[in-house]
Amino acid sequence: MPDARFLVVFDADSTLIRNEVIELIADEAGRGREVAAATEAAMRGEVDFAASLRSRVEQLAGVPLASFTRVLSRVEPTPGARELVEAIHRRGGVAAVVSGGFHEILDVVAPDLGIDVWRANRLVSSDAVLTGEVDGEIIDAAGKAAALREWAREHNVPTDRTIAIGDGANDLQMMDAAGLGVAFNAKPAVRRQADVVVGPVDLAQVIPLLP
Template identity: 40%
Template sequence: MSLPYVLTLVANRKHGTLSNEAIDIARNLVKGEAPVTLSEGEAVDIPCPTPEAGAPTPETIRATLSPFKVDAILNKNRGRRKAVLISDMDSTTFAGETLDELAKRTGTGDKIADITNRAMNGEMDFATSLRERTIVLAGQPESLLDEVLHVLDLSDGVRELVQTMKANGARTALISGGFDWFTARAAPLCGFDEHYGNDLEIKNGVITGQLLGPILGPDEKKTHLERLCAERGVKLQASITTGDGANDIPMLSAAGMGIAYHAKPNVRKTIERQVNFCGMRAHLFAQGYPASAIIGGEKN
């Protein structure tokens, strides 16, 4: 009979391979069995028993392995593969912030970056922060949005994450507290089934600085998660969500596997499962997918 828990270790191969020393330390921490290779030099599963009282916490495990720049994600073995995926956009699907990039081009970069940081750290009401960051765009041409779209890179491995989960029957969605102008273009690049964001008003090719309709914020992200699971016919436990900011915390907390991805400090304090060193492939390894099952990207 397999053990009830599994600790997944993932190394970012751009910075080195997963060392035997890191694996041995992790096994001792969780009293684990021999590792199962998911990707040679990159990821392993360590089957382990249910953590006992006084056992090292996920935070302790991460701290112990941090010198090796290894992500460690502890999960129950049962039900690891998820049927619903929701990803945030800025600094998650994209490797940067669309609003910050827009602000740089309007000469308000420092001011907007400060508002973004305060909002993502939960120090400022999200709706207020979004409206303050949007109003500075008033009078700018829509072409400014195109400029930003073409300078932002997709996060490493996000296409593999979306396409592999879709191939295995998952429903996938890109849901952002940013603008749906960007989600509408990022979603097909990655292969998401659907996308949602805030409606930026544009008239005659000019940004008005206003938003149309209600704000899509933290609670709305969670509501979308609940709806997608209901439509897919699964419980919340069968979902995986990922994001980096305070507005992602409700959906990260509600999902069966919520992963804080290169997240802000207050998010890391709140969300147990984290990816701090690696790309999006780590989300697949956390679900038990071997490299051979990943669609696109490197296979071994």
């Protein structure tokens, strides 16, 4: 991969996009309220993320893949997302996303927003219906930090020229690994530990922080 001047790694849900995608999918199964409460606890860091994700995904069993069209129609990019990605590219940077969410959604949303590289969990399906399982190793806090380091190496970007942007407890290791950790639309624990806190829900506010 070509060298880059810097690397920006976004969380997806409630950061690059306004939604928590697992809640949108759970709505298709009539279980949105229960899954939303469990997601909130995971983002506050009250429960183990991987265990929480597996239990939440179990609630998605039986959702047909055809309903993902409806889910995608409800996904809203965060205000300023396109402007920030465009600014990253203008300045010679790479825009990346690592998510505890799902490739099934991110594979559509990320390229539309101009993201260069992304990584997320995958849902298992059988006969075009979700089984309620996650395929392979779950991308958790450690997985997010590992992705940031891997992409920095691939693009020959020093750690001090990396930026991580997130909102939940599972973003803290990634933010700690980065040269600059930005809390965006974030939970209190994340705001306390971040290098910078962005209050307005507008990703264009991050542009002045770019190298």
